[in-house]
Amino acid sequence: MRRYAKVFQEGLGHCKKHKVHLTLKSDAQPRFFKPRPLPFALKPAVEMDIQRLVHNGVLQKVEHSNSATPIVVVPKTSKALELDDESRNFMVITTHLGLYQYTRLPFGIAAAPAIFQHTMETMLQGLSGIVCYLDDVIVTGKSDAEHL
Numbered sequence: 541m542r543r544y545a546k547v548f549q550e551g552l553g554h555c556k557k558h559k560v561h562l563t564l565k566s567d568a569q570p571r572f573f574k575p576r577p578l579p580f581a582l583k584p585a586v587e588m589d590i591q592r593l594v595h596n597g598v599l600q601k602v603e604h605s606n607s608a609t610p611i612v613v614v615p616k617t618s619k620a621l622e623l624d625d626e627s628r629n630f631m632v633i634t635t636h637l638g639l640y641q642y643t644r645l646p647f648g649i650a651a652a653p654a655i656f657q658h659t660m661e662t663m664l665q666g667l668s669g670i671v672c673y674l675d676d677v678i679v680t681g682k683s684d685a686e687h688l
Contacts, residue, residue, distance in 0.1 A: 552596050555621050558659050560645050562627040570607035575634045582613055583636070590637060599633075599640040608634040620644035621659060 578586060593599040598620060611633050622644055623631060631642040645652055653674060660672045671678045 552598070552620060554597070554644075555659060555663070557663065559622045559624040560627060560655055561624045562630070562649070562651065564630065570630065572606065572608050573610050573634060575636050576610040576612070578613070578636055586611070586613060586635070587637060590635060590640065594640070598642065598644045600643055602632060602639045602641045605629070605632040605639050605641070608632040608639055611635055621656060 590599065594601065607630050609632070623642060628641050628643060631646065633640050633642070645655065657672075657674055660674070660677070664670050664672055664677070669680045669682070
């Protein structure tokens, strides 16, 4: 594990070999929604999480966007694929703190599981004894001795 310590380090992962490009339907129209009311008791935690996501490079503050969607507070952990610049333009959330643009592929995007699966398969292609399903990677050997 020392040889690959960087792979097992704490913190948010970041795949730098591939940027995600999202393609909209041809008839898609930008829509801008105002932020949803946020219970007062949740505001400090949401503000800390937004700042954490900004600090980790998952969100970046923007002043203007043609489209934005309100946040829905659901506690989760995530692995993250970087979005290309064009896709970031329609990945904007509106909060009580203003507008933020995702720099990484968020949960809830219909194509996200397929994109992540394809990325994982591409990255692990050619390695024997490895199978992946989304973020579960199974590694085995030809025998018990090789496996251990």
